Amino acid sequence: MKFILILLLPFMAGAQQADALFGQLVQKFKKVQQYDVSAQIKPNIPMIRILPVRASINFQYPNSYKIKSAGISILPKNGFSELPQLFAKPNQFTVIASGQEVVDGVNATILTLLPIENESDLILAKIWVNTKELLVLKSLITSRSNGSITSNFQYAEEKKWGLPSKMTFTMDVKKFKIPKGVATDINRTSRKEDTSKMTKTGTIEIYFSHYKVN
Numbered sequence: 001m002k003f004i005l006i007l008l009l010p011f012m013a014g015a016q017q018a019d020a021l022f023g024q025l026v027q028k029f030k031k032v033q034q035y036d037v038s039a040q041i042k043p044n045i046p047m048i049r050i051l052p053v054r055a056s057i058n059f060q061y062p063n064s065y066k067i068k069s070a071g072i073s074i075l076p077k078n079g080f081s082e083l084p085q086l087f088a089k090p091n092q093f094t095v096i097a098s099g100q101e102v103v104d105g106v107n108a109t110i111l112t113l114l115p116i117e118n119e120s121d122l123i124l125a126k127i128w129v130n131t132k133e134l135l136v137l138k139s140l141i142t143s144r145s146n147g148s149i150t151s152n153f154q155y156a157e158e159k160k161w162g163l164p165s166k167m168t169f170t171m172d173v174k175k176f177k178i179p180k181g182v183a184t185d186i187n188r189t190s191r192k193e194d195t196s197k198m199t200k201t202g203t204i205e206i207y208f209s210h211y212k213v214n
Contacts, residue, residue, distance in 0.1 A: 018097040018111055021129060022090060028134050028162050029087035033061045036212040043074045045202030046173055050074065062088030074204060082141045086125055092116055103128050103137040121145050135159060147172040158211050169204040
């Protein structure tokens, strides 16, 4: 019995540390009740020809987004809005400490979030956290509807709020849902180009500026 207890103690300590770190992220997220921000969206997705667009984004706590743009904007729903949903409903997930990894030169702690509800669209989420500044440096969201979407975050003036200056999404093109407005362009392009040479992943870069917080 003592031997089993000794083995369980490090596991229990790791679980408590993971819960505590996630709790700190949740508390930091709650400080932002609303913000407005200007954004420039630059898609780079195989077989889609779409120019960068400018947009205005309004966020209302806990996870409401309103996006206005002059043209067609392509945003991965499960990457852009899923992270706030995780922080808004922390009791719906089991948090597991998953080691350490260096992200952009910063040592990050990895947390894996597993939904308690088995029928959820979300399968799992992993977040890489800068524990010194309580910043999410990277996330991996895996869902039944959109596959896996990786997001990388960069920060500038608004990092005290945990708000990024740039986000880069990387997704599986085959599972990514394309807006109806550009679907015909995909079909037209695929006849002219050798699709076997196309890359399987696409990226979307979003640059944020002129935040108005709370």
